[in-house]
Amino acid sequence: MEFNSFYPPQRTLMGPGPSDVHPRILAAMARPTVGHLDPTFVAMMDEMKVMLQQAFRTTNPLTIPVSAPGSAGMECAFTNLVEPGDTVVVCQNGVFGGRMRENVERCGGTAVMVEDEWGQAVDAAKLEEALSANPEASVVAFVQAETSTGVVSDVKTLTEIAHRYDCLVIVDAVTSLGGSPLEVDEWAVDAVYSGTQKCLSCAPGLSPVTFGERALHRIKNRKSKVQSWFLDLNLVMGYWGGGAKRVYHHTAPVNLLYGLHEALVMLHEEGLENAWARHQRNHLALRAGLEAMQLELLVAENARLPQLNAVVVPDGIDEARVRQLLLADYGIEIGAGLGALAGRVWRVGLMGHSSSKKNVLVFLGAMESVLSTLGGAIESGRAVAAANKVLL
């Protein structure tokens, strides 16, 4: 059998993540590997922690990248903060709330589910109801930016309610970090996990997390050991924690961390608020173009994520065929619907480096062409013109 080097095609990644990785970040990952205890590497880690704090808008000392993808970041939050017998209120309005439930139950906890329809934001009144009916609850968990539906929920309000009932708050910010407002300290969120492959435009494989003082206190005063050795923050802190002396825990993914460092330098150069504004602007341009094609967004205007647009598949259109043609003819990847939304929506991501004027126009032009090919009554050029009006 013959094996050859793999040369991936050049795609334009406009799905639910990964997003396009900027050439500067790709180049950073290709720099020579050094040891995970090398003094230069340790200094780079310290700098990265400061930049991550800025991205999360927090001064939490425990702000680090977990050495594995976002799902491991989620598990890190639950496995450290939930003990057997604990009750956790989980708000579910998409795929990832369901995964949170799995995490709670695998930690030996009981999940009280607060369900909202897929495509709706988490309902604060329902959360309050669940908390007053379950006074033993010690944690509330929800997703800020539901990647499966394109909905943003109100972290500030939900956190206030949870705190009134003496609960810690775990927030999934996988798709929001760097793309839309997240104010960890101002909103007093206790634990947040994210991913690198969305609005930070870095390669997948790391999960930035931040834990506040109350969360840390809970972790340090657990009755039982954290069930994951790899994700036990009591141990991980020995390596990432402050001070010059690093204790070996596991071998850090050195080159991936080079990439994240570069992504954070780029975010710093642009300015976090400018990045949020860019995501919003390109979303509005995309929306104008979609409307010109009579395509609808699934989510109501007040709960729309700029970086993940769930577009309703029109009647009579073969949704998978559209994705295939976009990929084959234009190298554009968009996402399919997940779970309850499978076959009903396309998920168009404008995340990080993928959130650019150029991508908006290229996507709209390609979509016009593909829908025309499939028999849609599309007047060529209208969508691009509508988007351009917003962008100019």
Added chain:
Amino acid sequence: MEFNSFYPPQRTLMGPGPSDVHPRILAAMARPTVGHLDPTFVAMMDEMKVMLQQAFRTTNPLTIPVSAPGSAGMECAFTNLVEPGDTVVVCQNGVFGGRMRENVERCGGTAVMVEDEWGQAVDAAKLEEALSANPEASVVAFVQAETSTGVVSDVKTLTEIAHRYDCLVIVDAVTSLGGSPLEVDEWAVDAVYSGTQKCLSCAPGLSPVTFGERALHRIKNRKSKVQSWFLDLNLVMGYWGGGAKRVYHHTAPVNLLYGLHEALVMLHEEGLENAWARHQRNHLALRAGLEAMQLELLVAENARLPQLNAVVVPDGIDEARVRQLLLADYGIEIGAGLGALAGRVWRVGLMGHSSSKKNVLVFLGAMESVLSTLGGAIESGRAVAAANKVLL
């Protein structure tokens, strides 16, 4: 505050890992990111599985890279194969046996420890004794290549004994895969985990694992859910498993996987047995040079790992100072002793791309110079000459 791109120094990595990553592998990681469900990526994954099977010498269909470092690979093996109440016999002869114990206990199991001195191989007679005293044991775990001491243990014999007592076998091959003989099928090992940053010379962050039929049967017939959602092989198999249809589980670390693919292509080009022979040859050259400097290896000849050489620090020499000088003056990283061996040994790695004639000579020359500087009675050139005699 100012943040700038990070340019790591050019090191020669001769510690316990990571090893030097070949430029071809660095270049592979810098190729454009594609989606983790992209058809070209899926085809690459299929090819990688075949190459991993060859590296492990197995036909196990469940042979994949876990999306996190070796410690997560360890946790993947234990968390899938150990259920609450299970008894696991853990053979410990270094740091990593202790970590295995942590894993067993955090899975709710009981660890029966078989202890050997650090620097000794696992004693087969002691394992047999422990198994006959603990007939309820269902798993035996041990480390093939102890990175903390440089000892290789006899996988074949230990596995035979474990099977006689109806136990599954978990083997830690983090430092052996690609560097010294490992015959998963011939020796009938049930579960093996490894790392990418040792003898495969890839960047850290992935953990190749393989699970045989008996292990798979145990996983599929568990009484309880695997406590880690991220590492639950029942779910991971939906993504990595055979067939054209991949089910999304977590976002794979795409660029790291490009790197592993390239590393495996290079291993295939060299030939696995040639790679083993190269590691052995360079080890013998290093040994000759060390002997010429009157430096001793910790481990007896019949249990020495070629890729990890624990060198006894001579009396009166400041071991940390030696490492500092090697790093500062020559850019050479070697490792310190861990745990019981802290301050007593240096750990000199000759792993993967770092296992080269050039590195042996450069290290010996630098070591002669550093030891002379620190007052050792070193006759310059003798060590290099002794090594060259082996290499020619």
